[in-house]
Amino acid sequence: MYSLLYRILPGGKVTKVLLLIALAAAVLALLFFLVFPIVDSLIPEDPSING
Amino acid sequence: MGKRTAPKRITALSVIGELLITAGVVLLLYVGWQVYINDPVVANRQQIQAVRVQPTTPEQKQFSQISKNLKQGKVFGKLYVPRFGGNYQRLIGQGTIQAITLNKIGPGHYIGSEWPGEVGNFAIAAHRTSHGAPFNKLDTLTTGDLVYVETNDGWFTYEYRRTKIVDPSDIDVISQVPKEFEGAIQGGRYMTMTSCHPKWSNKQRIVVWLELKEQRTRLQGPPDSLASRLDE
Numbered sequence: 001m002y003s004l005l006y007r008i009l010p011g012g013k014v015t016k017v018l019l020l021i022a023l024a025a026a027v028l029a030l031l032f033f034l035v036f037p038i039v040d041s042l043i044p045e046d047p048s049i050n051g
Numbered sequence: 052m053g054k055r056t057a058p059k060r061i062t063a064l065s066v067i068g069e070l071l072i073t074a075g076v077v078l079l080l081y082v083g084w085q086v087y088i089n090d091p092v093v094a095n096r097q098q099i100q101a102v103r104v105q106p107t108t109p110e111q112k113q114f115s116q117i118s119k120n121l122k123q124g125k126v127f128g129k130l131y132v133p134r135f136g137g138n139y140q141r142l143i144g145q146g147t148i149q150a151i152t153l154n155k156i157g158p159g160h161y162i163g164s165e166w167p168g169e170v171g172n173f174a175i176a177a178h179r180t181s182h183g184a185p186f187n188k189l190d191t192l193t194t195g196d197l198v199y200v201e202t203n204d205g206w207f208t209y210e211y212r213r214t215k216i217v218d219p220s221d222i223d224v225i226s227q228v229p230k231e232f233e234g235a236i237q238g239g240r241y242m243t244m245t246s247c248h249p250k251w252s253n254k255q256r257i258v259v260w261l262e263l264k265e266q267r268t269r270l271q272g273p274p275d276s277l278a279s280r281l282d283e
Contacts, residue, residue, distance in 0.1 A: 001069040004061055031077065036084045041150070 093183035101140035131199035174225035186246035209261035
């Protein structure tokens with residue numbers, strides 16, 4: 001899967017690695033600012049917890 | 052450079068394996084986000100909201116009139132704890148439901164416990180860790196520390212009395228005269244702050260009791276010890 005991604009990316013080794021870093025950063029941003037806040041609000045209530 | 056090896060075949064198994072590894076990494080990222088990113092972000096937001104919002108309603112209604120019908124999550128007051136850091140301020144919401152009050156507003160008032168200044172026990176809870184962790188430093192409160200509560204009616208200054216670690220089932224700690232609170236008497240005006248203990252655990256509860264020291268109306272203005280801090 002990831003090897004396929006690496007092969008699809010254009011350019012030489014340096015370009016590929018830079019593109020991978022950019023992709024990873026984009027995925028991280030998506031998780032941190034969109035996905036995780038939504039997940040946090042969906043986690044069910046545990047009445048015994050107020051940690 | 053060595054000779055190029057033929058690209059490996061992508062098998063179903065390798066895809067599943069990589070997906071599982073990815074899932075594991077994402078789960079760890081979620082934990083890291085809760086601890087290192089979301090926590091300070093929420094704490095900062097809660098502080099800014101508290102500084103901006105005045106608990107006073109425009110109509111300046113007496114608090115006793117509105118307190119009976121307060122909905123879950125309704126902000127009715129402000130909490131000032133100098134020990135938690137120079138200008139620490141948090142809004143206090145009604146109720147202790149996480150999704151409505153504790154995860155969003157910050158400290159929440161135990162429904163059924165008294166209101167600020169009343170005879171009995173004004174009890175609030177907040178997260179020790181995560182979601183802004185308003186009571187992260189609850190264990191640092193010590194003799195001589197003052198905690199201020201502001202409502203429509205004015206300011207209530209509570210003075211630190213005692214800290215105790217109890218089991219989560221020990222709900223007597225927020226009763227009018229808690230048994231574990233040595234020195235508490237019928238007719239006293241107390242305040243209780245509860246949170247989880249130890250940090251990152253739900254195993255026990257840390258409980259801090261305070262006693263009303265001073266009460267000031269809106270007209271009288273905030274107590275000097277608080278006003279001097281707010282000016283800083």
